[in-house]
Amino acid sequence: MTDIKKTREWEVFEYIVGAQMACILIFFVSFSLGKGFSVSFSHSLALITGTIGVVAAFLYRFLERLLNQKKILYIKVAYVMFPILITAFVLLQVPHGPYGKQVAILLPVIVAATVLGKNGGLFIAFLGSAFLTWSSVFFDRKPLIQALEQNLILISVTFLMGWFIGSITNLEAESRKRLQENLDELQGEIERRKFAEEQTFKLSRIVEQSPASIVLTDTDGNIEFVNPQFTRVTGYASEDITGFNISRLGSEPAEFYEQIYEEVREGKEWSGELLIKKKNSDSFWEHTYFTPFKNAAGMTTNFLKISEDITEKKGLQLEMARLDRLNLVGEMAAAIGHEVRNPMTTVRGFLQLLGKKELYSTDKEYFTLMMDELDRANSIITEFLSLAKNKAIEKKMHNLNSIIRSIAPLLQADATKSDYNVVFELAEIPDMSLDEKEIKQIIFNLVRNGIEAMEHRGTITIKTYRDAGEVVLAVQDQGKGIPDDILSKIGTPFYTTKETGTGLGLAVCYSIAERHNSRIEFKTSPDGTQFFVRFKGSCEAD
Missing domain, CATH: 3.30.565.10 (Histidine kinase-like ATPase, C-terminal domain)
Structure with a gap:
């Protein structure tokens, strides 16, 4: 777009330079054919004027890019005044030349129409025609009506040149304005699209680099997209899992997932803990959020599942619960162990004593069995005491x-x-x-x-x-x-x-x-x- 704009500015610049060169040509013809100056003086003056015109054209190009609109208007007025002054000088110095006043009067009109447009061209044409008529009346001593009749064709040509060239200038300016507006609008649209692309890129990177597993499904739970974290956790690549119903990964029955789908279709959210199977058949716990994914019209078109692997956290919770149970059993054992062991020791001692008597010799195997069971109960109590968290140990x-x-x-x-x-x-x-x-x-x-x-x-x-x-x-x-x-x-x-x-x-x-x-x-x-x-x-x- 920048190249188009520069090309258009260069075309306008060439147009202005062309108009300035036309003015220089008019000067040259006027001075060459006029009788008031020598040929050498006319050529010198034309060369000087031409140089001034070229420099002025390039200067106009430079100033137009640097100055604001108000200052540019002043520059345009200066560009119009310059040929007017030259024209007045020609008419005053060469009042009787056959070409001087007729040709020179067109110069300010052309410049004014080129720089200021149709209104400026017509206004300068009016001033030039008035000046031309006044010079005929003042220098040629002709009546006003006769002066108008004598210069009618030149006056008509002057107004026609002002109107025609000014209309072209206005048309070009309007086209340039519309082009600039279109370019600005296009530039704005490019910036908006660039910003949208940057936001989309950031969003995609967020999804790709998210530490949570992200899954997008249709409204029936069939997987359409998974992010890299899902692949790292489950082992399923995107191409392996696309099209699968997400219920196939869970340990719960399909009816359980269908209840979740129904809630999300109604616009609700669901969260909870699920036991999920990996590609290698291992299982892991995840904390899952199901939420509706809506389009611009607010309609639910997909389900968004965001989950976090909580297997380690779950394991710690189970470990804490297990340790609490161990400690409870140990405390109970510590509280009652001695109270149970003392009578058991007494009973075992009497059983051992009675078993040695001749009276119970035939029942010796029963005494042995009872003592073995008491020993087994005592070992269980010892294990109970080993469960106590505050058991004294010697490290x-x-x-x-x-x-x-x-x-x-x-x-x-x-x-x-x-x-x-x-x-x-x-x-x-x-x-x-x-x-x-x-x-x-x-x-x-x-x-x-x-x-x-x-x-x-x-x-x-x-x-x-x-x-x-x-x-x-x-x-x-x-x-x-x-x-x-x-x-x-x-x-x-x-x-x-x-x-x-x-x-x-x-x-x-x-x-x-x-x-x-x-x-x-x-x-x-x-x-x-x-x-x-x-x-x-x-x-x-x-």
Whole structure:
């Protein structure tokens, strides 16, 4: 657009220069054919005047670009006055030349019409005609009527030139004005579109870089667009998921999603927590917002789903709830443990005493069974007490590898009896502040659970290593893995899948880990389960 504007300005500039050169030609003809001056003087004057005209034309071009409209008007008046003065000079100095006054009178009209337009051209034509008539009356001593008749043709030509050239000038000015308005409007439209494109680009970048998953569906829940974060979280690329109904990703039935769709179609919003399946069949929790996506007319044309992965947050909530249950059970055990243990110890002592008497020799196996059950109840109470959050422990600087090596023979013996194998992969790790008895307990419990998870021969692998500034104890089995429906119940007191289990083994492990400012994680698959106890790598005793 700028090139068009410059081209148009150059055309106007050429038009003005052409008019100025026409004026110079008129000067030259007037001075050459006039009788009042010598030929050399006429040529010199024409050359000087021509030079002034060219300089004035370029000066007009320069000033028109720099000055405001009011000052430009003054410049135009000056351009008109210059040929008028020259014309007066010619008429006064060459009053009897056959061409001088007739030709010179057209000069200011042409310039005025070119610069000021039709009104200016007609006005100067009137002044020139009046001046021409006055000069005939004054110099030629002719009556007014005769002077008008003598110069009628020249006067008519003068007014015709003023009207014609002025009309062309007005037409060109109007066209130039409309062109400028169109160019300004076009420039404004370009700026508006450029701004809209910038806003659209920013919006698209916001969607692409958003930390939340964004999904756009039709009003039936069929996916039309997903942002990169959705792909990173779920594993589904845009081309893989487009056209799928979003209910296929959820764990809830299709009827549940249809209720959500119905609410959003009515213009309402829906928010809640959903369990979503990834492309690799893993599941994760997300907090989801469904909101209607409306067009300019206010009609709902799509659904907008914005969600955030809250799996870690959900896990922390479940962990806090589980720890609260552990602490509650531990506090209850601490409160009643001694009260139950004392009578149990008394009963066991009398059973042991009576079992040695000859009178009850035939019932000895029953006495043994009762004492075994009392011992089992006592071990359960011991586990109860291990769940107490405020249980007194004695921490010292130990190396986890040393503790594992000290109980390795016991672990291997226990595994060998069940035809299993224990493998140790111990890396170099720093010393930590640990309670040796409790760490042994957590290792025994995890290994025992691993052995019981394997139906046939297999290997238990015990590892230690450092990871991201933490010391990790890992116990891996080769069982069938943990079923999905009980994953959330791992570590819950009294929950067990074993016929003879108490459901306290893993609960005790979680309590011990908490007292050591560590955490327990696990990974499970059909090839086995691996538990991780992650200790912070502190080397200072508490």
